[in-house]
Amino acid sequence: MSLTSCHVHFSPHNDKVIHLSGSLLKSLNLSGKKNVQLKLGSESITAALKPIRKQGHHVYLSAGVRQTIRVPKTGSISVVQAAEGEVQLGPLVGILTDSGVRASNAPFGGRTGYIRQLIRAGESKAYIFAFTPRDINWQQGTVNGYFLNAQGSWYRKTAPLPDVVYNRLPSRRAEVSSPIINLRERFIRNKIPFFNWSFFNKSDVYKMLDKDVEALEHLPESVNHPKPEKIKEMLERHQFVYFKPTAGSLGIGIYRLTYHPNRGYFARYRQNGSNVLLRFTQFNSLMRMLQGRHGANLSQYVCQQGIRLIEIDGCPIDFRFHMHKNGKNEWVPVGIGAKKAGKGSVTTHIKNGGQLLTPDQALTQTFGSRSGEILEKAKKVSIKLCQAIERNFPHTLGELGLDIGIDKDGNIWMFEANAKPGRSIFGHPALRGQGRDSYSHIIEHCLYLARFKGRE
Ligand SMILES: Nc1ncnc2c1ncn2[C@@H]1O[C@H](COP(=O)(O)OP(=O)(O)O)[C@@H](O)[C@H]1O
Ligand SMILES: [Mg+2]
Known part of the structure; x- marks a missing residue:
């Protein structure tokens, strides 16, 4: 398999012909061949092959060729020899998303900026x-895609x-509906890699790791x-x-429940933007409160051992490890942010008064000179x-976005x-570079899955 980059030009010819520069012919093992099968995503065409004299790696696609396989634009791209006499341009990467609110300059509503950045990171x-x-048709x-032009405007084509799909469908509810289940299965039937499969439920993840000794060591006891x-x-x-x-x-919907042998039971939670603390002398009264607030939905809850987190000023701190595959199919922590809970808040979410910190700021107070060592350990975990x-x-x-606690x-x-982590940690000025790395890792994983990267 040979993988190289080339410059795509559109030629004025109408017949099905491809002109390749000498060095590109050679590196794709096509010297002397009369025909070639050219592929892009799921499309392919057999065309006459003609050499041209030009320095460097250049390919000229006639109108007949580029329209049949729907080449979106000229410019630099990768080309790989897929089999004898068969070459593939690309990869063609699709980002699957949606939005309830749409406008022509923001086709994905509030998600548009994020999608734009990701496309920018991948377009070269x-x-x-x-x-x-x-x-999708x-x-x-075919797919009627949203592309970005050099001026940053959207156009449809x-x-x-595609060769690979990065799934950022935003709705949990839609994702378990039969149209979306069918859609995912059709991609798989077409042998098109699709990641990540779906949102995770907490109980599914705990169940998944229930028998995994290595992971279980780091999971608080959890009961669905x-x-x-x-x-x-x-x-x-x-x-x-x-x-x-x-x-x-x-x-949303989280309770921190506490038991004091002498003082009884406490429930801490968030309601209408403020923190609530209730006390019950009897366990049954606590349960009645939960049943009153959630009824049958309590069957959708998990109970998890509380972990005594490190704190600053009496406020617990936890960490977001934004994990990516690195282009060689290995996991790496690409972004690490720390979050300090707002006063009296059950969770560390920024929305609930939490504050973003760097891992260093978060760890030094508790661990001093051992901070570096603790962070390294957390990365390994x-x-x-x-x-x-x-x-x-x-x-x-x-x-994957892991919510990590350190006691x-x-x-x-x-x-x-x-499985579809948010990007709020990358709003911290010290983590912006990690935010960019996060985008480039998504692209690298797409290249890997689409086989546009050397594999062992
Ligand atoms: N078992 C626990 N012990 C201590 N703190 C916890 C525990 N579970 C959750 N938290 C805190 O609550 C936050 C939110 O919990 P999480 O399980 O991530 O739910 P959500 O899906 O709402 O983000 C965590 O980031 C952490 O600060
Ligand atoms: Mg969380």
Whole structure:
């Protein structure tokens, strides 16, 4: 397999002909050949092959060729010899997303800026576009994609099915609907790598790691759909627990439940933008409050051992490890941010008064000169956790946002793994570079999955 880069030009010829410069012919093992099969995404065409005299790697595509395989633009791109007499341009990368609110300059609503940055990060290495589920035409095998021009404006263009799909569908609810389930399965049937498969539920992740000794060591004891007796027993054993909706995010619906042998039971949670603390003398009254607020939805909750996190000014701190595959299919922590909880808040979310810190700022107060060593240990654990999740998950992964806690003894704990992590940590001025690295890692993983990267 040979992989090289080339410069694509559009030639004025109408017949199906491709002109290649001598050095490109040679590096693709096509010297002397009369025909070539040229592919882009799911499209392919057999065309006459003609040499041209020109220094460097150049390819000239006639109108007949470029229209049939729907080459989106001229310029620099990769080309790989897929098989004898067969070459592939690309890769063609599709970002799958959607939005309820759309405008022509913001086709993905509030997500547009993010999609734009990702396309910008990838456009020198791939033909990259965004699309929604409605833009796919399975009969034709095409996608009506959103491309970005050099001025930063969006334009629509019909492309072949891509070589790889990065899934950023924003709605949990839509994602478990049958159209989206079918859509994912069709990509897989077409042998098009698709990552990440879907949002994770907390209970699925805990279940996945339940028998994985290496990961289990870093998972607080977690029970899905616990019976009241189980919650009571866990409270007595751990003094406090986190009671969380399995499909929740942003701290919504989370309770911190505490038990004091002499003072009774406490529930701390957030309601209408403020922090609430309730006290109950009887465990049953605590349960009645939870049942009153959530009813049958309590079956969608998990009860998790509370971890005594390191603190600054009495406010707990936790960490987001933004993990990526690195282009060689290995996990690496690309962005690490720390978050300090707002006063009296159950979680560290910025929305709930939390504050962003660098890991260094967060660790020094507790660990002093040992901070570096603790951070290195946490990085190793984060990699181990991603490997464990991947081992136990049947679909392709490339990016995970781990919520990591560190206790006062320096033990590392994982609270949840997010399959479509937010990017709020990259808003910290010291983490902007890591934010850019995060984009480039997504692109590198696309190149890897599309086989536009050397593999062992
Ligand atoms: N078992 C726990 N022990 C201590 N703190 C926890 C625990 N579980 C969650 N938290 C805190 O609450 C935050 C939110 O919990 P998380 O499981 O990430 O839910 P969400 O999906 O709402 O983000 C965590 O980032 C952490 O600060
Ligand atoms: Mg979280």
